[in-house]
Amino acid sequence: xxxxxxxxxxxxxxxxxxxxxxxxxxxxxxxxxxxxxxxxxxxxxxxxxxxxxxxxxxxxxxxxxxxxxxxxxxxxxxxxxxxxxxxxxxxxxxxxxxxxxxxxxxxxxxxxxxxxxxxxxxxxxxxxxxxxxxxxxxxxxxxxxxxxxxxxxxxxxxxxxxxxxxxxxxxxxxxxxxxxxxxxxxxxxxxxxxxxxxxxxxxxxxxxxxxxxxxxxxxxxxxxxxxxxxxxxxxxxxxxxxxxxxxxxxxxxxxxxxxxxxxxxxxxxxxxxxxxxxxxxxxxxxxxxxxxxxxxxxxxxxxxxxxxxxxxxxxxxxxxxxxxxxxxxxxxxxxxxxxxxxxxxxxxxx
Numbered sequence: 001x002x003x004x005x006x007x008x009x010x011x012x013x014x015x016x017x018x019x020x021x022x023x024x025x026x027x028x029x030x031x032x033x034x035x036x037x038x039x040x041x042x043x044x045x046x047x048x049x050x051x052x053x054x055x056x057x058x059x060x061x062x063x064x065x066x067x068x069x070x071x072x073x074x075x076x077x078x079x080x081x082x083x084x085x086x087x088x089x090x091x092x093x094x095x096x097x098x099x100x101x102x103x104x105x106x107x108x109x110x111x112x113x114x115x116x117x118x119x120x121x122x123x124x125x126x127x128x129x130x131x132x133x134x135x136x137x138x139x140x141x142x143x144x145x146x147x148x149x150x151x152x153x154x155x156x157x158x159x160x161x162x163x164x165x166x167x168x169x170x171x172x173x174x175x176x177x178x179x180x181x182x183x184x185x186x187x188x189x190x191x192x193x194x195x196x197x198x199x200x201x202x203x204x205x206x207x208x209x210x211x212x213x214x215x216x217x218x219x220x221x222x223x224x225x226x227x228x229x230x231x232x233x234x235x236x237x238x239x240x241x242x243x244x245x246x247x248x249x250x251x252x253x254x255x256x257x258x259x260x261x262x263x264x265x266x267x268x269x270x271x272x273x274x275x276x277x278x279x280x281x282x283x284x285x286x287x288x289x290x291x292x293x294x295x296x297x298x299x300x301x302x303x304x305x306x307x308x309x310x311x312x313x314x315x316x317x318x319x320x321x322x323x324x325x326x327x328x329x330x331x332x333x334x335x336x337x338x339x340x341x342x343x344x345x346x347x348x349x350x
Contacts, residue, residue: 017159017202021078022215024068029061031097035068035090039080044089052096057104058326060343062097063226067218069094070233074160075214098234105231109318115247115299115310118317122254134328135262137335144270146335148208148346151201151276152217153225153331158201159214160229162187164236165249171242172298174305179297180246183253183290200279207273210346220344224327231323235316243309246302247316250294257288 024040027033031050038044055062071077072085084090111118130136138147162184169180189195202212211217235245264280267273303310334341 017198017212018075018214020213021076021080022213022218023078024080025064025219027061028064029059031055031061031065032068035065035093038090039068039077039084042081043084043087048089048093050093050096052100055097055100057100058223058227060223060226062100063223063230066094066097066101066230066234067226069097070230070237071215073233073237074163101227101230102234105319105322106315109315109322111314111318113314115303115313115317118247118314119250119254119295119299122251122317122321125258132325132328132332133259133262134331135259135266137332138266139262139269142266142270142335144208144272145346147266147270147272147276148210149335149340149342150331151205151208152210152346153221153327153342155201155205155210155217156215156221156225156229157232159198161198161201164232165245167236168242168245168249171239172246172302175297175301176246176299176305177301179293179301180249183249183293183298186290197279197282200275200282203275204272204279207276217342220342220346222330222341222343224323224330228323228327231319241312241316243302243306243312244316244319246298246309247313247318248320249316250299250313251317251320253290253294256283257291260284 024036027036031052034048034050038048052062068077069090072080072090076082076085113121126133126136129140134150138150142150165180165187166184169177169184172180185191187197189197189199193199205212232245232248235241235248260280260283264277264284267276267280299313303313331341340346
């Protein structure tokens with residue numbers, strides 16, 4: 001293990017990353033500034049009217065504004081009133097931003113595959129090295145600074161990893177609900193707080209000499225990162241999108257095991273530390289089992305009782321892949337030019 005990381009990695013396990021709420025970030029445009037100013041001011045003095053029709057649905061401004069509004073349903077922000085979670089003006093603005101984002105996703109993801117076909121495509125692994133795969137790159141050529149950037153960026157996802165999927169549980173029943181709860185039980189540590197996957201990721205971050213506080217890297221995260229997190233929240237918060245949320249969940253679980261195997265090898269090759277290795281080792285084993293449960297019970301059970309949701313399941317799978325591909329292109333393009341993929345480069349490891 002590199003000396004600059006070894007000292008930090010031998011410290012005690014980090015405190016719960018969500019013990020405190022993060023501060024509000026810096027705005028990135030008109031939309032996010034309106035949200036930040038409204039939250040900082042304690043609410044809106046009147047209707048929040050702002051035209052969203054010309055906003056880039058995948059751009060920094062809209063994605064940050066949407067992320068901030070969604071975060072009110074999770075941990076909130078330091079100094080922001082908790083009852084703003086249900087402020088009608090903020091909810092109205094969120095609906096407009098969601099419409100722009102969801103409309104763009106539907107335009108970009110128009111697969112006519114069946115759910116079975118969409119899942120089968122996820123199971124096809126490339127033969128040999130894939131130049132468009134982040135995990136392939138990190139396994140073969142990745143450097144420690146790139147692993148640190150990857151972990152910092154993905155922390156916005158992994159420190160809340162299972163939470164948005166849990167919102168679908170009250171909207172399922174029978175076999176689909178039982179299968180979903182079984183997988184989520186593992187994600188939440190099977191009753192052991194030290195085994196919660198979000199906690200394991202915080203320990204991975206500690207091995208990589210990164211800050212483990214929830215939301216710490218929000219300002220550094222590009223829009224492509226925010227969009228992957230916003231998709232989970234969008235699908236999880238709407239009952240009408242429960243089929244798409246199940247599709248998202250399936251895409252994550254089906255592709256996790258082989259990708260995690262490559263990332264575990266990348267951590268070992270770069271000497272990232274035992275906790276960094278363990279997070280991905282855990283996902284290799286657990287998600288191989290989860291894949292079967294998700295395909296057979298969650299999706300199979302859902303479509304047996306609500307066959308009309310099949311196109312939504314496919315949309316969830318397609319949208320997940322679409323946004324992950326955009327994020328992968330951002331990371332690989334920057335790294336191959338030997339530059340940071342983050343909005344703010346990380347400081348050197350202490």
